[in-house]
Amino acid sequence: MNEENPREDRYEVVIIGGGAAGLSGALTLARARRSVLVVDGGRPRNAPAAHAHGLLTRDGAAPAEILSAGRAEATRYGAEILRGTVRTVSRPTDQAGQAGQAGQAGQADEAGFLVTLANGTAVRARRLLVATGVTDELPGIPGLADRWGREVLHCPYCHGWEVRDQPIAVLAAHPTLAAHQALLWRQWSSRITVLNHTAPAFEETDLRRLAARDITVTRGEVTGVELTGGTLSGVTLADGTRVPCRALVVTSRCVARAEPLAGLGLYAEEVVRDGVVLGSEIPSDFTGRTAVPGVWVAGNVGSVTEQLVAAASAGVRAGAAVNMDLIEAETARALAEEGTA
Numbered sequence: 001m002n003e004e005n006p007r008e009d010r011y012e013v014v015i016i017g018g019g020a021a022g023l024s025g026a027l028t029l030a031r032a033r034r035s036v037l038v039v040d041g042g043r044p045r046n047a048p049a050a051h052a053h054g055l056l057t058r059d060g061a062a063p064a065e066i067l068s069a070g071r072a073e074a075t076r077y078g079a080e081i082l083r084g085t086v087r088t089v090s091r092p093t094d095q096a097g098q099a100g101q102a103g104q105a106g107q108a109d110e111a112g113f114l115v116t117l118a119n120g121t122a123v124r125a126r127r128l129l130v131a132t133g134v135t136d137e138l139p140g141i142p143g144l145a146d147r148w149g150r151e152v153l154h155c156p157y158c159h160g161w162e163v164r165d166q167p168i169a170v171l172a173a174h175p176t177l178a179a180h181q182a183l184l185w186r187q188w189s190s191r192i193t194v195l196n197h198t199a200p201a202f203e204e205t206d207l208r209r210l211a212a213r214d215i216t217v218t219r220g221e222v223t224g225v226e227l228t229g230g231t232l233s234g235v236t237l238a239d240g241t242r243v244p245c246r247a248l249v250v251t252s253r254c255v256a257r258a259e260p261l262a263g264l265g266l267y268a269e270e271v272v273r274d275g276v277v278l279g280s281e282i283p284s285d286f287t288g289r290t291a292v293p294g295v296w297v298a299g300n301v302g303s304v305t306e307q308l309v310a311a312a313s314a315g316v317r318a319g320a321a322v323n324m325d326l327i328e329a330e331t332a333r334a335l336a337e338e339g340t341a
């Protein structure tokens with residue numbers, strides 16, 4: 001299917017988002033002989049990084065290369081993949097749609113969903129798998145966002161090895177969280193500095209724990225990043241002090257990409273840990289089933305802490321759950337038809 005050729009098609013499952021979670025769901029569902037459409041905006045979260053790590057058999061591959069292989073695997077079983085952006089999701093307003101709006105699980109099957117893309121293309125789906133990921137909101141320090149995924153980092157398991165033994169600065173968002181991050185990154189380098197920045201003062205216990213591992217806390221607001229030869233070489237503080245570093249650890253706020261679901265009354269909720277808002281995610285059960293019948297989530301949109309392998313695993317789990325839900329609905333329909341025969 002082609003976004004330049006708008007038409008209204010029907011699929012058993014429409015998957016919104018073709019990252020690790022969405023493509024794993026597509027592979028599972030297509031192999032279960034379901035008709036599947038993946039609509040993907042082509043902006044996976046790790047796109048700024050040159051390489052992805054920690055994904056068994058693919059360690060060090062480029063993010064685009066991993067997704068390209070994933071698309072080939074899913075389409076081999078008949079999944080369709082469309083580059084585009086889903087703008088809204090709603091219940092169809094025609095007769096079949098209204099019949100299903102009572103909210104029963106079986107009726108949701110008849111109603112299905114109308115998925116509308118930014119270019120006006122509309123497709124129908126009996127079930128939805130939402131795998132839209134998150135948007136990383138970064139601290140508003142000039143120049144910082146340009147180095148995101150290169151030397152401005154969030155996860156030592158993704159990037160720690162590559163910056164091992166280098167001077168690393170941790171930009172504090174909150175003292176407890178920053179102490180945790182600094183102690184964690186200390187595993188990769190003995191040259192860790194915590195930048196107090198605009199966070200409240202550290203508790204004495206945290207300062208003692210940090211000092212015990214030779215980690216210093218530098219006071220003062222960070223006002224800029226310094227580059228040498230195009231890569232990060234340090235940060236500058238408001239009083240002009242320069243703190244050298246080759247990597248800057250930040251806390252990004254991971255905001256669930258949930259806007260298209262507002263029409264279904266499905267919203268993301270804030271995730272708060274240690275008093276810090278980490279972002280938002282759409283609540284679901286272990287399989288990804290949400291509060292709206294017929295809608296599942298997988299990957300970062302349902303869990304901000306998931307990495308590639310966990311996002312892929314969530315996609316498989318949700319795909320299997322969607323398939324079983326369709327089987328239950330088809331069995332209920334067959335029984336009902338038997339009763340009226």
Ligand SMILES: Cc1cc2nc3c(=O)[nH]c(=O)nc-3n(C[C@H](O)[C@H](O)[C@H](O)COP(=O)(O)OP(=O)(O)OC[C@H]3O[C@@H](n4cnc5c(N)ncnc54)[C@H](O)[C@@H]3O)c2cc1C
Pocket residue numbers: 016017018019020021022039040041042043044045046047048049051052053054055084085086087131132133134136148149150157158159257260298299300301306307308309311
């Ligand atoms: C800089 C960086 C580096 C990382 N490095 C690693 C690493 O080395 N190893 C690791 O395991 N993890 C890494 N991660 C984490 C990893 O990127 C995520 O865990 C993973 O991308 C989550 O997969 P996902 O499928 O949930 O979402 P994503 O990969 O973000 O995919 C979501 C997809 O949905 C699409 N989409 C969103 N909204 C819509 C819409 N309305 N319509 C259509 N499509 C839409 C997006 O365009 C995107 O293609 C890194 C993260 C960052 C930020």
